[in-house]
Amino acid sequence: MPSYFCDVDPRELRVPSSRPQADPLKLARQIARFGASVVGMPPIVAYEGTDGVLVIYNGVTRATRIAKLATGVFVRVEVIGRLRRAYGPEPKIGDQLS
Numbered sequence: 001m002p003s004y005f006c007d008v009d010p011r012e013l014r015v016p017s018s019r020p021q022a023d024p025l026k027l028a029r030q031i032a033r034f035g036a037s038v039v040g041m042p043p044i045v046a047y048e049g050t051d052g053v054l055v056i057y058n059g060v061t062r063a064t065r066i067a068k069l070a071t072g073v074f075v076r077v078e079v080i081g082r083l084r085r086a087y088g089p090e091p092k093i094g095d096q097l098s
């Protein structure tokens with residue numbers, strides 16, 4: 001499967017089990033430096049589950065920052081491959097913010 005780009009709501013992205021939430025210190029630094037801006041932000045790298053859900057591989061802190069500060073703003077995601085199971089029940093970025 002070749003990689004592709006899409007724009008998605010960061011609140012709908014799933015977080016990997018290896019990193020269930022953004023690092024609070026890194027998040028605070030990014031908020032101070034970039035605020036709610038997506039200008040110049042590199043794309044979030046993700047995998048697609050068998051159910052079509054996107055799981056973040058690189059960019060949990062960036063996705064959390066945009067979901068927290070710029071509700072309704074879509075982010076660019078590069079989908080680099082498919083995973084062998086469904087990830088629908090896994091926690092979303094938006095679940096962590098509620």
